[in-house]
Amino acid sequence: MILLYGADTAEKIKEEISGMLSELKGYTPTLGIVRIGSNPSDISYEKGAVKKMESLSLNTKVFEFDENISSDDFIDEFKKINEDDEIDGILLFRPLPEHIDEKKVIEVLDERKDLDGISYKNIAKVFAGDESGFAPCTAKAVIKILESNNIELEGKNVVVLGRSMVIGKPVAMLAIQKNATVTLCHSKTADLKKVCKNADILIVAIGRAKMINDDYIGEDAVVIDVGINFFEGKLCGDVDLENVKNAAMATPVPKGVGAVTTSVLAQHLVISALKKRLY
Numbered sequence: 464m465i466l467l468y469g470a471d472t473a474e475k476i477k478e479e480i481s482g483m484l485s486e487l488k489g490y491t492p493t494l495g496i497v498r499i500g501s502n503p504s505d506i507s508y509e510k511g512a513v514k515k516m517e518s519l520s521l522n523t524k525v526f527e528f529d530e531n532i533s534s535d536d537f538i539d540e541f542k543k544i545n546e547d548d549e550i551d552g553i554l555l556f557r558p559l560p561e562h563i564d565e566k567k568v569i570e571v572l573d574e575r576k577d578l579d580g581i582s583y584k585n586i587a588k589v590f591a592g593d594e595s596g597f598a599p600c601t602a603k604a605v606i607k608i609l610e611s612n613n614i615e616l617e618g619k620n621v622v623v624l625g626r627s628m629v630i631g632k633p634v635a636m637l638a639i640q641k642n643a644t645v646t647l648c649h650s651k652t653a654d655l656k657k658v659c660k661n662a663d664i665l666i667v668a669i670g671r672a673k674m675i676n677d678d679y680i681g682e683d684a685v686v687i688d689v690g691i692n693f694f695e696g697k698l699c700g701d702v703d704l705e706n707v708k709n710a711a712m713a714t715p716v717p718k719g720v721g722a723v724t725t726s727v728l729a730q731h732l733v734i735s736a737l738k739k740r741l742y
Contacts, residue, residue: 464707464708464710464711464712464713465711465712465713466712466713466714466715467608467612467687467712467713467714467715467719468714468715468718468719468722469604469608469714469718469719469720469721469722469723470718470722471611471612472604472607472608472611472612472722472723472726473722473723473726475607475611476607476723476726476727476729476730477519477726479730480519480726480729480730480733483730483733483734483737484519484520484733486737487733487736487737487740490736490740491520491521491522492521492522492551492552492732492733492735492736493521493522493523493524493549493550493551493552494512494516494521494522494523494524494550494551494552494553494554494578494728494729494732495523495524495526495544495547495550495552495553495554495576496509496512496513496523496524496525496526496553496554496556497526497528497541497544497553497554497555497556498525498526498527498528498556499527499528499529499530499532499537499556499559499560499563500528500529500530500560501527501530502556505556508556508725509525509556511725512554512725512728513525514725515725515726515728515729516729516732519729521729521732521733524549524550526540526544528540530560532563533562534562534563534564534567537559537563537568538564538567538568538571541555541568541571541572542571545571545572545573545576550576551576551732551735551736551739552576552577552578552731552732552735552736553572553573553576553577553578554578554579554728555568555572555579555581557581569581569582569583570583574596574597575735575738575739576735577597578597578600578728578731578732578735579597579599579600579728579731580596580597580598580599580600580602580603580633581599584596585597585598586628586633589633589636589637590636592636592639592640594640597731597734597735598633598636598637599628599629599630599633600724600725600727600728600731601629601630601689601720601724601727602629602630602633602634602637603637603727604720604723604724604726604727605630605634605637605666605687605689605720606634606637606638606641607723607726607727608687608714608719608720608723609664609685609687612712614664614685614712616638616641616642616643616664617641617642617643618642618643618644619643619644619663619664620643620644620646620661620662620663620664621635621638621643621644621645621646621662621663621664621665621666622645622646622648622658622659622661622662622664622665622666623635623638623645623646623647623648623666623668624648624649624655624659624665624666624667624668624669624675624679624701625648625649625667625668625669625670625689626647626648626649627668630668630689631647631649631668632647634666634668634689635647638664638666643664646658646662655679656678656679659675659679659680659681660678660679660680660681661681662680662681662684663681663684663685664684664685664686664687665679665680665681665684665685665686665687666687666689667686667687667688667689667690667700667701667702668689668690668701669690669701670690670692670701671690671692671701672690672692672693672694672699672700672701673692673694673699673700673701673702673703674701674702674703675688675701675702675703675707676702676703676706676707677706677707677708677709680707680709680710681709682709683709683710683711684709684710684711685710685711685712685713686702686707686710686712686713686714687713687714687719687720688700688701688702688704688713688714688715688716688719688720689701689720690702690716691716691721698716698717699716700714700715700716700719702716704716
């Protein structure tokens with residue numbers, strides 16, 4: 464089985480970004496990271512994002528708010544960030560605390576700065592096949608890994624396990640744009656193992672540590688594991704990769720999809736800056 468490491472794809476994205484930056488003629492894009500509270504997973508991703516931006520000579524501003532901030536006060540502060548001309552793109556950590564009106568926050572967000580594809584306009588564009596919008600970074604990272612490893616989507620039977628708006632649904636739409644035949648599965652899917660076993664490409668985002676084994680994987684399938692879990696104190700995916708023999712190729716966790724997501728975020732930031740200069 465060939466392991467598809469994210470670092471290889473990230474390097475190719477870096478080359479693409481380098482070409483885009485030359486078009487900006489010295490202008491340095493700035494990412495605004497917006498976080499409420501200090502959730503460890505948010506902080507971990509934030510550190511990775513800041514490190515990625517620094518490696519590409521991009522700027523980052525972190526806006527941290529107390530978890531007890533009122534909904535109205537946060538929306539007022541978010542509006543200021545959204546309207547700041549020095550901020551070319553925004554990454555908003557979600558879910559927001561329950562007392563924050565997330566719907567109103569998303570409505571404030573300018574879709575041109577919405578790098579992670581959470582605004583309603585960007586979501587609509589993804590589902591309409593309009594590539595002018597930003598898709599969620601992790602969903603886009605899945606497609607980037609397949610493309611950079613010359614894994615053709617056209618005509619392939621793609622099964623997506625998980626139907627969230629962060630991964631499952633958008634990655635299904637992106638695969639359809641590439642002319643794949645897509646089956647979107649979830650916990651209520653009948654004969655789930657049988658459906659998954661028929662996949663040429665199996666994209667797993669179910670959120671259960673090491674749930675997927677050879678019972679779900681067809682011979683010579685490509686398996687993309689988007690899961691991030693902790694099992695017995697160690698980071699792992701949704702796929703029990705150590706006990707998988709059927710797959711021809713698979714992404715590991717860690718060092719798989721997650722390694723590409725921040726690169727996609729950086730590329731979206733540069734695209735946003737380029738578009739702004741064309742307004």
